[in-house]
Amino acid sequence: MKIGSILEDTNIEKRISITPEIAKKYINLGFEIQLSNKYGEHLGYKENDFEEMGAKIIKEEKKILETSDILIQMGLLANDKLTLLKSNTTYIGVLNSHENMEKLLDFSKKNINFFSLELLPRITRAQSMDILSSQANLAGYKAVVESFSVFEKAIPMMMTAAGTIPAAKVLVIGAGVAGLQAIATAKRMGAIVFATDVRQASKEQVESLGGKFLTVEGSENLETEGGYAKEASDDFKKKQEELLAETLNKIDIVICTALIPGKKAPLIIKENMINNMQPGSIIYDLAATQGGNSAFTEVDKIVDKNGVKIIGDGNILNKLPSSSSNLYAKNVFNFVSNLHDKENNKLNINIEDEIIAKTIIK
Numbered sequence: 001m002k003i004g005s006i007l008e009d010t011n012i013e014k015r016i017s018i019t020p021e022i023a024k025k026y027i028n029l030g031f032e033i034q035l036s037n038k039y040g041e042h043l044g045y046k047e048n049d050f051e052e053m054g055a056k057i058i059k060e061e062k063k064i065l066e067t068s069d070i071l072i073q074m075g076l077l078a079n080d081k082l083t084l085l086k087s088n089t090t091y092i093g094v095l096n097s098h099e100n101m102e103k104l105l106d107f108s109k110k111n112i113n114f115f116s117l118e119l120l121p122r123i124t125r126a127q128s129m130d131i132l133s134s135q136a137n138l139a140g141y142k143a144v145v146e147s148f149s150v151f152e153k154a155i156p157m158m159m160t161a162a163g164t165i166p167a168a169k170v171l172v173i174g175a176g177v178a179g180l181q182a183i184a185t186a187k188r189m190g191a192i193v194f195a196t197d198v199r200q201a202s203k204e205q206v207e208s209l210g211g212k213f214l215t216v217e218g219s220e221n222l223e224t225e226g227g228y229a230k231e232a233s234d235d236f237k238k239k240q241e242e243l244l245a246e247t248l249n250k251i252d253i254v255i256c257t258a259l260i261p262g263k264k265a266p267l268i269i270k271e272n273m274i275n276n277m278q279p280g281s282i283i284y285d286l287a288a289t290q291g292g293n294s295a296f297t298e299v300d301k302i303v304d305k306n307g308v309k310i311i312g313d314g315n316i317l318n319k320l321p322s323s324s325s326n327l328y329a330k331n332v333f334n335f336v337s338n339l340h341d342k343e344n345n346k347l348n349i350n351i352e353d354e355i356i357a358k359t360i361i362k
Contacts, residue, residue: 002070016323140181156190174258256293279307288312
């Protein structure tokens with residue numbers, strides 16, 4: 001069987017789906033690997049790096065699309081490329097299924113098996129395939145580094161002969177994988193860290209990393225069975241708003257990571273809250289592409305409101321493309337290994353397997 005991958009539009013997406021190390025692992029399983037021209041060159045990989053592992057570099061992208069049994073990408077390709085796929089092709093990626101469902105179902109009718117990896121269940125067996133966790137972990141780290149680079153004061157407390165510089169105060173909104181990594185990174189760099197989340201289970205995790213958990217009085221545990229946050233009630237939102245309004249005027253940097261799968265990001269930081277923040281403060285909004293957790297967030301822009309900088313990053317992982325590609329490629333390899341019937345060297349799409357049942361589009 002042939003596994004193919006073509007280069008994404010690197011102006012939008014710099015990550016790749018197969019690294020040389022992972023190409024060799026696929027080949028050891030009995031697959032043939034075919035990649036497009038200059039695949040990974042922007043990350044420092046030469047075509048020779050892939051060829052030495054046994055992969056084939058195909059100059060004609062069209063040929064890869066027409067002959068691959070399995071196509072692995074970061075996202076969903078444009079229609080003109082999808083129409084080139086042969087019947088029974090298996091397409092694996094982060095397909096943003098909630099927004100692209102109509103398109104995915106339309107092409108599924110042409111016997112293309114789509115697997116959208118953001119739908120993976122949060123079960124022990126799927127942990128090695130969990131692309132949301134591996135990518136969010138890096139995003140949380142990078143959001144802190146990026147916001148600290150824009151902040152115009154020192155982060156740790158410094159005691160000098162000339163006087164003491166106080167430590168920066170950081171608030172992390174949303175204590176999922178990205179939020180927890182943001183807390184850990186900010187704490188390691190000497191900041192005083194606070195965090196808030198709708199899931200009460202997060203309190204212990206936040207405190208274990210040295211953060212202070214802001215608890216909304218009389219709050220309910222808003223967590224789905226799958227471990228994701230669910231939408232808060234109006235009463236909770238009102239209480240959270242009051243707590244945040246009181247807290248934000250003492251905070252230097254806010255990292256926003258709150259997302260609800262398949263829905264618009266909750267608007268948590270309102271205009272009146274921003275007006276009460278100290279000039280020079282930073283809001284780094286990782287939820288920008290889903291509408292943002294903060295008022296005034298714009299994708300790929302820095303908006304200045306009364307001296308408060310609101311940063312909305314469209315794809316922060318483009319700033320860590322090598323590390324994020326390595327993790328993504330490993331996640332997908334583990335997913336393909338689960339699909340692979342080694343004895344017969346074919347794919348076994350067993351709908352009774354929870355991992356397959358949850359990720360396949362049908």
